[in-house]
Amino acid sequence: MSDLPFDTQTGLLAANRPGDNAEPMSVSELSGALKRTVEDRFGHVRLRGEISGWKRAASGHAYLCLKDDAAVIDGVIWKGQAAALAFTPQDGIEVIATGRVTTYPGRSKYQIVIERMELAGEGALMALFERLKAQLAGEGLFDAARKKPLPFMPRTIGVVTSPTGAVIRDILHRLTDRCPGHVLLWPVKVQGQGAAAEVAAAIRGFDALKPGDPVARPDLLIVARGGGSIEDLWAFNEEPVVRAIADCRIPIISAVGHETDTSLSDFAADLRAPTPTAAAEIAVPVCAELQSLLAELGLRAERCARRYQARAEERLQALVRVLPRRDALLGPQRQRADDLAARLDRALGDRLGRGRRDLDRAGAMLRPAMLDQRVARARDRLASARRLLDSLHPEKPLDRGYAWVSARPGGGVVGTAAAARQAGALTLHFADGEVDAQAGRGVERASAKAYPGKKPEQPTLF
Template identity: 60%
Template sequence: MMELFEDAPGSNAHEFTVSELSGAVKRTLEGEFGRVRVRGEIGRVSRPSSGHLYFDLKDDRSVIAAVTWKGQAARLSTRPEEGIEVIATGRLTTFPGQSKYQLIVDEIEPAGAGALMMMLEKRRKALAAEGLFDEARKRPLPFLPRVIGVVTSPSGAVIRDILHRLRDRFPTRVLIWPVAVQGEGCAPQVTAAIQGFNALDPAGPIPRPDLIIVARGGGSLEDLWGFNEETVVRAAAASRIPLISAVGHETDTTLIDFASDRRAPTPTAAAEIAVPVRAELAARLGESGIRMIRAARSRHDRHRQRLTDLARALGRPQALTDPARQRFDLFAERLEPALRAFVRSRRDRLNALPLSLSALRSGLRGRRERLEDQARRLPLCAERQQARQRERLAGLSERLDRARQRTLAQAQRDIARESDRISALTRRLIAAGARLLPPRRERLERIDRLRQTLGYNETLRRGYAIVRGPQGLITSAAQAMQTPRFEIEFANDDRMQARPDAPAKPPRKDPKDGSEGQGKDQKSLF
């Protein structure tokens, strides 16, 4: 290869053009590395208006430029984000225009659960900074929704559990929007379902739901990843219809849980949150009606008792009529003679005045006509009186209905407030447990490791042994000679019985102290 750059006169080396040399390098590189998988951290990410994706793959020593063309970028299961570790699959090629090589990426996958969690946490913080998870923007759920929209897979057990629970608690009309709950089509289909329910006309042929439930069963982090996509989170946050997130089991957490108006631990719990129990509502309504009747009866009894008390203060009515009765008795004896004299005088006057009879007849005729006129008017007066009484009863009934509605509304608000308080306390309890248990468990493990390190079993494993006699530990040869039988303990709780059959040798003195024993030992060496 060095001959290519020699410029000696008379050389017969082939002369390459720039394009020929670039093409040769391109063919050599693509032939050696046709399709590769590269693991690294994503660095700079560029998304120009052309739709292509340009980014860097790097480790602690090197950087490789990578590109994903527009058509393939829309089909990537994982969008490249700066700072996450991924495994990129593609083919290595060159870019002659800048004399560099680059990786044409066809697929990107996270390099393990750690990378997914780091990506998830970064996305959560970015969306939270935009205010999508604020409690102030969350809407209250309707107390009794007429139509409930469910976004889930139509073939799973989740929809059956939701429908069964709704049928047991309060039968309600349910609209199902079938979607894929995992895989590449999950995020766009769930987003389209939420937006589609919100786009329905309330007065159209398909009723608009009063509540939306997004549900899925439990699964791994990868299975639930579609509900962590940014499009799904933004669609849930922008929904004008209150939304309940019921994705996974109680321990599973996705980003749609933070953006929804209420999170349910399971799909069945979402159905329980959505509607109340009809039997309990009927019982409460009956109890309220009984209390209303009792209150009206008690008020009537109080008014009647007050009227009775006021009547006692008026005195005996008979005392007022006794003098008049006595006067009537006095004049009754004189009434009959006076009446007869009066009749005779009147008869005499009538006989004397024949014309007076005709006048009396005309007067009677006029009285009769007045009486007939009043008789005709009497039914009308009775009907008007009855109409006024009916209007008064209708007003009282309307007031009673309003009072009952106010009582029911207050009870509903109390239930919602207590339910929110219990939910908040539950979240705090779970968070406190998750925060306090790991450090205490780690401390206990450290103490246990320290106990194992300081225990005598570790010393036995290094080749030592423990000698026990009937009176306890034996720490010298003299004690061993005085003990007829003793026990030796080794590592792993191995034990053996022994007795001092051979006489004990006197201990050898340390050679460093310069004693006679040292000289004797040294002589024995010669």
């Protein structure tokens, strides 16, 4: 017999042993029993620990571990509770998680299902602040090179703040006192759950406006909130708000809290204002000061113009003193004019004398005897021309026995025998009349017999 309380001998088949009065349990039955026991005993717990291994699944659920110096417990935050967290968890942050402990039968592990998670005091909040600050600074979101210059006098100013607080009234009052303009308010929550999402959406909404839209695109944005604790101002430390400010193409003034308060939005903005009222003072100049400055500049411009005029008068007077007198300048010209006038008188007298001499010569040539001689010479030239014309008349040779031949009808001159034979009917023109004739072969034969060999050409009448 063995000394052990139970029989340790094993067989091939399971069998009841002395003292074993319970039926064997399945693994699922044991896991279910453990799950019920744990959930009944630890249905509501609050754990303080440091976050480790934080990750968010594609489903929206979040998984993490909570640890201290000696132990670690897995945790899960379902999608609805994860979206409602007031901050973005990060590894190394100490938190207080409220939920219930349960088991996960699939892995034989126990875990806490977190329903609410808060930072474990201001120290943890500041640690989260510094971690996020270092992360965003490492990405270059706070670099001075990213800062945009503010417009000198914006026409439209967009304000992202609560519509019911004193902040918007202070901003509007200060803007009205300094330089009234067009203000667009995008109302948002500035504290509590969902505040960071609303502020980020407002900034991106203003930045999405385009010139020409029904709502005017602001030239400058003011993101403002009144004073409070670091927990009250935490929405302006959230990563979505900081990234929206850094990505905005419109210059932004951050005016969150009082002068001693600092938020990550201040580092990302193009300029930090100590208070919302100071942001309004920075945003626009004083209209009265501008009017005074314009008046002063106008007076300075007028004085400068008068000074230039006075200096020009002085230079003109100095030039007048060194210029020669008018008589000295015009004396030679006047003398030359007198000399030319005298020469003109003499030239006119000489020209008149030459004209008179020419007239006398022409008058002498117009005496009656000279005219008679010219008339006689002209008559002689006319008589010679008439005789030449008579000698050249085509009918003058007819008086000496010549005749000329024309064809009938038409009256064209016939100058050759061939033309006469071709014409047939001819007309012979004599000095005392005309005779019709008919050309024929007998005449041609007679002409050929009368002139053997080469036929003489008909002599010309001229």
